[in-house]
Amino acid sequence: MKSTTPQDTLGTIAREYQVLHEVARALQSSEETITMLKQVMKILIQFEELKVESKAGIFLADEEKKVLRLFTTVGSFTQEFLEREKEVPYGDCLCGRAAASGELLTSDSCFTDARHERTFTDMTAHGHYIIPLKSRERLVGVMFLYTSINPSWYKHSQEVLLSIGGLVGDAVVRLQNEEQIRTHRRALEQEVTERKQIEQELMKYRDQLEDQVEKRTEQLRDLSNRLQTIREEEKARIAREVHDELGQSLTALKLDLAWVERRLHEPEEAVREKIKSLYDLIESTIERVQIISAELRPRILDVLGVCEALRWQTGEFQERTGIMCELTIRPDALVLDPERSTTLFRIYQEALTNVARHAEASRIDVRCEQFSDRVELEVIDNGQGIDEKKVSDSHSLGLAGMRERALVWGGDVHIAGQPDRGTRLFVRIPTAST
Secondary structure (H helix, E strand, C coil), X not given: CCCCCHHHHHHHHXXXXXXXXXXXXXXXXXXXXXXXXXXXXXXHHCCHHHCEEEEEEEEEEECCCCEEEEEEEECCCCHHHHHHCCEEEXXXXXXXXXXHHCCCEEECCXXXXXXXXXXXCCCCCCXXXXXXXXXXXXXXXXXXXXXXXXXXXXXXXXXXXXXXHHHHXXXXXXXXXXXXXHHHHHHHHHHXXXXXXXXXXXXXXHHHHHHHHHHHHHHHHHHHHHHHHHHHHHHHHXXXXXXXXXXXXXXXHHHHHHHHHHCCCCCHHHHHHHHHHHHHHHXXXXXXXXXXXXXXXXXXXXXXXXXXXXXXXXXXXXXXXXXXEEEEEECCXXXXXXXXXXHHHHHHHHHHHHHHHHHCCCEEEEEEEECCCEEEEEEEECCCCCCHHHHHCCCCHHHHHHHHHHHCCCCEEEEEECCCCCEEEEEEEECCCC
């Protein structure tokens, strides 16, 4: 047996320090964890005194579940080995025992060591170094190195390999912490990005709401002003009608009666003719009063109901404008309370007025249909078609008025038109719950 000289010992110690230095330098590199650990194992394989074969691997520990998970290897391993060694419980086989005890283990041969419980197809005889990877007494993982069988164990292997195990353990923990920090930073950055996106969406939504509120407020303001103006105009018109029509008629009646009074001594025939003219004037006055009353509120709406009122209004419109109207009501008798009847009738009046003023139509098709929970009114003309801008224009007070009337009952109004293809007005009004 060859004796060891002092020079050999010094050379071995120098190589130990060189290995430790190379391992430390590899662990300080900026490579990914798996690349860095492969480099460490390759350095150990080249340390001749360990008698290590070109096969090694590293498990990382799951302390919570008490298992080792295969992280990386160097050298040639079968697929069977890689599959079955994916997870090793603490206390199982050599690596599991090293994880449980935290101590470095050596094995002369996998076939003769009872602790080596796992065997594989085509497995050849080999020995082991099983090195716990620790950081401040915390188990981080286990590194295994294949050796030839029954090697002449390097007497300083315990100190060298445990030192390397500590270096690797510290490096793995550092990298895991750095990865956690990066993950946490990415999560924070993602959260900040999402919050910014949410804030931008909220600001956009708030701006949209503010625009809608502003437009709605402007519509309501214009509508309120318009309604007030309409009231005053209506009062003035009624005053003029009463003053000009009824006042003049009644004045004429007074003068004629005075004339009759002055001439009672004249022949009876003249008196009779004057009295007849008085009757004619009274009749025309009564008719005018009826017209004024109908314009304020058609009596037919209260007496015969909304269906007859719609038919009457359609006939009046057709006679006045010459526009052909086709009215369909289903069922023949709608069952609506007075308030909804008034709403439906006024919306229909406004719709016909808009057609007469703006549509330049020659035909109107009207459908009024009642369902179990709602009543629908549809007015379609063949005119020039309403402009999309006018539909949303806050100054389109007629359209705004129809919407407001329907909205009182939770209903809605939709208006759409196409150039030279007419306009469709659709109104939905929920009926009273039974």
